[in-house]
Amino acid sequence: MAIDTDKIVHAVMHGSRIREEKGIIPLFGVYLSMIPVQYYNRISFGFEKKMGNDGNAEKLLVAAGQECGYATFQGIRSSREWDEVVKPMIEHIEDQINCFVSIAIAFGWGDLAVQELVPNEKLVIRASDSYEAKGYVDAYGKADAGKCYMLRGVAAAFMDLVYGGEYPDGCFQYTAVETFCQAKGDPHCEFVARKASR
């Protein structure tokens, strides 16, 4: 069965209407919340500026995105909703990646698409409307390097989850770079995840 992105997006959108009294959204086995992108970008890029743009903030923000993506999507693929909605579409282990991407789209993380997947080796994801790239340009103007730290970590996390070995020991088995970024003036953002060299 092909992966039905619309069906997955609809399931997430429908479920996300349920809010606990504090605004927390219990969905697909995890707890989510609404965060305005301007707020997130301000914290994230403000942190980078305060750290002095020496690359350390970038490393921390990418690692945070990767660890968050790893734990969040492990929760998602262990959920009842995943078993009911997503699992019947999965024929091969690789299909999980497309399902993760569909859920990330529904979360509002961007218009993501898998460009290339070499099992155990390489994942290429493209985004045409990254909120990090847009947010950076709006606040600081054109960047000289990729700025989509969260999505970069998440691309590597998807490979960690599928090929990194048993949870929770598989995180950071893969690492991603951002080869194109709209913040630099490229037509889209592109993330390439490969096995981390150790």
Ligand SMILES: [Zn+2]
């Ligand atoms: Zn980007």
